[in-house]
Amino acid sequence: MTTRRNFIGQSVGLTVASLGSLPSTTLLAAPPVSDVMTLTLTASPSAIQVGPDGTQPTQLWCFNGQFPGPEIRLRQGDRLRVRFVNQLPQPSSIHWHGIRLPNHMDGVPGLTQDPVPPGGEFIYEFDCPDAGTFWYHPHFNSAEQLGRGLIGALVVEEQTPPALDHDLTWVLSDMRIDPQGRLNESFSNRHDQAHAGRIGNVVLINGSITDRFMLPGPSRIRLRLIAATNARLFELKFKGTKDSSVQLIAIDGHPITPKPVTEAIGLAPGQRVDLLIDLDASGSLLIEDHAYPRNVYKLAEITGVGTQQSHSKAFKTTNLQLADNPVPPVAxxxxxxxxxxxxxxxxxxxxxxxxxxxxxxxxxxxxxxxxxxxxxxxxxxxxxxxxxxxxxxxxxxxxxxxxxxxxxxxxxxxxxxxxxxxxxxxxxxxxxxxxxxxxxxxxxxxxxxxxxxxxxxxxxxxxxxxxxx
Ligand SMILES: [Cu+2]
Known part of the structure; x- marks a missing residue:
């Protein structure tokens, strides 16, 4: 079994994320009640270590110097107001993938707005009618701009978020880098265009090759997966210890009737799924990617450590049916x-x-x-x-x-x-x-x-x- 700690296809050891460095962990913290969330997103070049140990920091393009960009979290019905500052050497924009919003806020240059020139700014402002897992990225020269790292999560929480031990977001991406950590800059070359697209040789969770996550068990976890790759598909298989379980609770942000995950979950570029994971006290959950049969690898392993008085025991037998979003139904x-x-x-x-x-x-x-x-x-x-x-x-x-x-x-x-x-x-x-x-x-x-x-x-x-x- 290949893991992600090295270039895909090479054998490696393990990286352990201590609890303190878990990416994007929210411990039952309700967001501040606010009607308008205001922030600035500045797109600019930054050097960030994404490759295995021994590689140099990779020259990326990032939002606010972070890869992925900062996770935006607000509550259903809230308004988001973003000042976008373009410090890239080419025009750009931001598209809010999956958010149902007014057309002039959709971030598509030439169609809904002029491109934001280098040194320019644009104010995006819209309400978020649907709760769920969404994301943001440029919509100009996307193959290069996303391929260089301009991606970020946008999470709209329910008005009354369900009781959970952890609400985690994993932005899944990949990069094509050389053994020194230098980014392959042949973006959107003719071969990639005509075939399966730019598939990277390192797969990243929240910008990191870390593949082992420790959580106090037992616990009930909402795991939001966002496929933010240029082209790589995922076909995720879940192998849990006997008292652990995985349910699918939302697709592309929208709730479904929860259903136990018994076969692989496909996740293609742009798509999201929300999973509900009940993790046993000392249980573990292995997540493998089988999208490319000749390159099966371990995406991640989540392990329960220690014992905590968790919501999990009480909630384990209960379903988590999220309320429907206000989408007008098709009659x-x-x-x-x-x-x-x-x-x-x-x-x-x-x-x-x-x-x-x-x-x-x-x-x-x-x-x-x-x-x-x-x-x-x-x-x-x-x-x-x-x-x-x-x-x-x-x-x-x-x-x-x-x-x-x-x-x-x-x-x-x-x-x-x-x-x-x-x-x-x-x-x-x-x-x-x-x-x-x-x-x-x-x-x-x-x-x-x-x-x-x-x-x-x-x-x-x-x-x-x-x-x-
Ligand atoms: Cu296509």
Missing amino acids: RAALRQARSVPLVITGGAMSRATRADGIWQINGHAMTDHRREDLHHMKPNFKLKVGEVVQLQLDNQTAWFHPMHLHGVVFQQVMADQSLGPYRDTILLSPGQKMTLAMRADSPGLWMIHCHVLEHQHSGLMGYFSVES
Whole structure:
């Protein structure tokens, strides 16, 4: 079994995180009651150690000098006000992935705002209507800007957060570095664009290769996983000691009926899951990633240490059903009458559809940049009225995986029996897969639809839809 302590594929030992250095641990601390959370996020270059022992600090781009950027935590219904300062050598922006917000706050240069130039600033201000696990990142030259480290967690807590021992966030990312710790700067090269994207050789949890976490047991843990990689997929298997259990409680921020995790959980770039882990006093939970069968590795091990009077014992048999978010439901009748919109994905290696203007296409069109001049001659992929329900017929005619992300909305997969799957904002299409999504347009504006493999996005796999009031 490979671990992450060294470059993936090499054998290694263990790093132990003492309890004091656990990343992003909140011990039942309620956030201060506030209606508006105000902060500044400054994007700038920083050198941070991300590689194994013996490597040099890696030259990254960071929010507030941190990698990942600071975790933003606020309460459902609260307003977030962020002063974004761009100290990068190129334009940038911030997109608030999964947050249902007004279009002009969505952070997409050329579509919802002008790019924020080097030395420039922009104020983002919006309410957070949904509780859940979200994240933020630039939406300009994304393959490079996220690949250099500009990612961060955005956690919206429930009005009455459930009683837990620990509420942990793990921002999962990867980096492509050399044995000295230098970042490979061949961002969005043609090979990565046409194949599976930029997959790194170190996998990081909250920016660290630490793979062992000790928690006082027994304990009940909410673990928020955010796939913030450029391209790497995860297929996580959980192996717990007999009195430990893992339940899936939310997908892309939105609650589901809790269900025991009995098989691998897939997590593609952009996606999130919330897990409820009951950890025995001296139990342990091993998390392995099986996404790439030739490179199975240990992502992490969580171990219970000592004995504490935990909430866990009492809560162990209780379910944790989180309250639904205020998403307007898709009515059955509306869905039956809904228009079908085809979204055919073509291109990539092993395809004859690869062309000079872009490697990938949606309905035959490649959108490769966020420049306004590019958008002038690009029509929206489809147009909706506010409140309109639509069936999106996705058809992946390529040999590659594509996690498709829609801005400004959540959607549900229409299953074979016509039932609707969980709310999501990003869904993974397998090679050759067809899929129907039900979606209701709620907010006017121009909204992106794109692959969250950022090298695919950069080489054509994006478009947009308009919602008119
Ligand atoms: Cu893709």
